[in-house]
Amino acid sequence: MEFKTLRNIENSFRQIRLYAIVFAVLCTGVVGFSVWKAYQFAEAQRQKVYVLDNGKSLMLALSQDASLNRPVEAREHVKRFHELFFTLAPDKNAIESNMKRAFNLADKSAFDYYKDLSEKGYYNRIISGNVQQRIEVDSVVCNFDTYPYAIRTYAKQFIIRSSNVTRRSLITSCYLVNSVRSDNNPQGFNIEKFAVLENRDVEVIDR
Numbered sequence: 011m012e013f014k015t016l017r018n019i020e021n022s023f024r025q026i027r028l029y030a031i032v033f034a035v036l037c038t039g040v041v042g043f044s045v046w047k048a049y050q051f052a053e054a055q056r057q058k059v060y061v062l063d064n065g066k067s068l069m070l071a072l073s074q075d076a077s078l079n080r081p082v083e084a085r086e087h088v089k090r091f092h093e094l095f096f097t098l099a100p101d102k103n104a105i106e107s108n109m110k111r112a113f114n115l116a117d118k119s120a121f122d123y124y125k126d127l128s129e130k131g132y133y134n135r136i137i138s139g140n141v142q143q144r145i146e147v148d149s150v151v152c153n154f155d156t157y158p159y160a161i162r163t164y165a166k167q168f169i170i171r172s173s174n175v176t177r178r179s180l181i182t183s184c185y186l187v188n189s190v191r192s193d194n195n196p197q198g199f200n201i202e203k204f205a206v207l208e209n210r211d212v213e214v215i216d217r
Contacts, residue, residue, distance in 0.1 A: 084186055085150040087197040088161055091115040092182070095124075096167060098136050098143040105133055114194040116184075116201035123204060142170040145180065158185040158202060167209065175215045181208040 094112035098105055113121055127133065136143065146166045153160040160183070167178040184204040191198035 081152060081154060083197040084152050084154075084159060084161070084199060087115060087186070087195075087199040088150045088152075088163055088184070088201070089147045090197075091120075091201055092145055092147055092163060092165060095120065096143065096145040096165075096180070098133070098141075100137045100140045100142065102133075102137060105136070111194070115199070116204055119184075119204040120201065123206065139171065144168050144170070152186070158187045161186055161201075162207075166212075172217070174217055176211055177213040177215070179208055179210055179212050180206070182206050 091112055094108045094115070097108060109124055113124075135141070145168070148164045148166065151162045151164075163180075163182045163184075165180040165182075167180045169176040169178065182205065185202045186199045187202055189195060189198050189200040
């Protein structure tokens, strides 16, 4: 009788131990699941940014990894530089203003090219001939496999005179390096080794 009682006590102890182990595993699973969901929720909240609209209302915006936008920012940086550098009006102050803004996006190679054109009287002829010049960027090809990033830009250049409009094919090359973002350089890039590979007349249209 005493042996049977001991066996019952041993079986009960085993059952209690089994229940305890099962309970501990369940608790661990619940705690782990709760921590995982809490982490997911925190990450989701970190992606949300609330913007105050003129001090009146909050607007929800979503944030994302800045590196995902770098190719887009690179093309915009190069396009903006070309628009500033190659858009000219027959006004000395307007030309100098555009050039100063363009030089904020590039290194000395852009200034050297500008200086070379200036010494050849290119800008003086723009002013004296009352010539307008504008550019249309067709494409900006970027190689992000190596650093600094190699860039090639394909564009059309229009030289507008009172008698005709000359369309030119413009191809340039440069390298992009990461730089500090600022009001003058919002994309945070800098153009290096800027060079014009092709700038030839394609068509002349009489006006």
